[in-house]
Amino acid sequence: MSKQVNPAFKAIAKAIAKGRKFFVAGHQNPDGDSLGSTLAVCSFLRRQGKEVYPFSNDRPGDDLFFMPGLDRINFSVLPDEFDFDTMILLECSDKKRGGNLDPLFDSVKTVINIDHHITGENYGTINYINAQASSTAEIITQLFEYMKAEITPEEATCLYTGLVTDTGRFLHSNTTAESMRVGAVLLSRGADIQKINTVIYNTKPYKELKLLGRALEKLNLLNGNTLAEITLTSKDFDLLGVDPRHTQGIVSQPIMIPSVEVSLLLREEPGRIAVNLRSKGRVDVSKVAVLFGGGGHARAAGFKVEGAKLDEIKNRLISSVTKEISKLQ
Ligand SMILES: [Mn+2]
Known part of the structure; x- marks a missing residue:
């Protein structure tokens, strides 16, 4: 990560420290980056003693179900009560991208919007959109580093999945030296790259x-x-x-x-x-x-x-x- 302090990270870290009950979602028809980032963020929040409601409007393909914690995501089911203080939206370039989350937008105090799409809109209370980042997983890893969070092997596996799928195994033009540095960090934290490679890249149904x-x-x-x-x-x-x-x-x-x-x-x-x-x-x-x-x-x-x-x-x-x-x- 670049040496200068990212003001959005500062605001996000502050909001996370303050929040108690979080609603976390990625985009509809989720991909590896959307779910990997959601899972890592939820795991981190739980480790901080926060209450978390992980949400995904749709189920992913079978190839992503190996990711640790995926079975804890609420697929297409919104909570009964909207008493969250903070909503974190990942990979959602606009308000509708996560599904119909209007009741959440209406009820939460803080909306944290983290994304890497060039078309991303600033609909959050705190917005961090970095189109230079290969993936949201890359940004989340940087955020964890900023917050001095010990990344668990499970979180590393989820984030590495997002990184590797969005960069096409470090082949797409969005791959930077920073993407590879983040990959190395996740690998050193115990990301299970053998499993990721086998399940995502070397398995295809007839x-x-x-x-x-x-x-x-x-x-x-x-x-x-x-x-x-x-x-x-x-x-x-x-x-x-x-x-x-x-x-x-x-x-x-x-x-x-x-x-x-x-x-x-x-x-x-x-x-x-x-x-x-x-x-x-x-x-x-x-x-x-x-x-x-x-x-x-x-x-x-x-x-x-x-x-x-x-x-x-x-x-x-x-x-x-x-x-x-x-x-x-
Ligand atoms: Mn992405």
């Missing part, structure tokens, strides 16, 4: 491998081979018996093609269309995602549109991305 094959069959190259597009319909998911959420990694595959600048994955989910965007680096795909009510990072973004028609979204999306690509020299 039907998901088949889905990847089907997705690659359906890959189209557009706009002079600069734009890759894959559309998976409800028929594809039904045929293979795969949950539409289990499409991790598919959108990144076409980026390997030398001419491709942007890759799109459109998924037909019940009642809505979900889209993932990836960029090789020259096009900022978060700008396009924002046009459709989504967000994310320059190289990785996404959005969902409720009740939309697949073809209509696809046409609008392709023309928006084509416009961005045409701005390149």
Whole structure:
């Protein structure tokens, strides 16, 4: 961590010391970073003698259930009473990202917003948004260091999971010297990297491998081979018996093609269309995602549109991305 004191960390540490009853949540359709950060923060708060309600609007894929403490998260169930003094939102670039948390926003005194999305909004009482950080897990590790917290092996495993999934095993462009330093700290604290690597990266159910094959069959190259597009319909998911959420990694595959600048994955989910965007680096795909009510990072973004028609979204999306690509020299 850089030598200068981070004023947000100071305010967060103060609010944590003061708070007694905490509501902690990550974003909807949680990933490794969202859940890993939530679990580490909750574990730390419990160790300080605080009362904690860990919440996630949705359950993750099976591959994340190895994380210590995951079974203690309240999935999609809000508490009966809203008598929390502090809410900590992790990875939520806007107020709605965690689910419908309006009763919490209305009742708590302090909202701590910690995020690393470039599109993050300052909706909290205390906001720390660092788009330079590879992951929220990286920020939480820095915060723990700032607070001189002894990180437990379980917390280290959860945080390392967030770090490694958001950096694509330290391969994405968001990987910095700081990400690797944080990785080393977590490893020295006992993060179980063998388990993380086996469960997350070397395990794939047969039907998901088949889905990847089907997705690659359906890959189209557009706009002079600069734009890759894959559309998976409800028929594809039904045929293979795969949950539409289990499409991790598919959108990144076409980026390997030398001419491709942007890759799109459109998924037909019940009642809505979900889209993932990836960029090789020259096009900022978060700008396009924002046009459709989504967000994310320059190289990785996404959005969902409720009740939309697949073809209509696809046409609008392709023309928006084509416009961005045409701005390149
Ligand atoms: Mn993240």
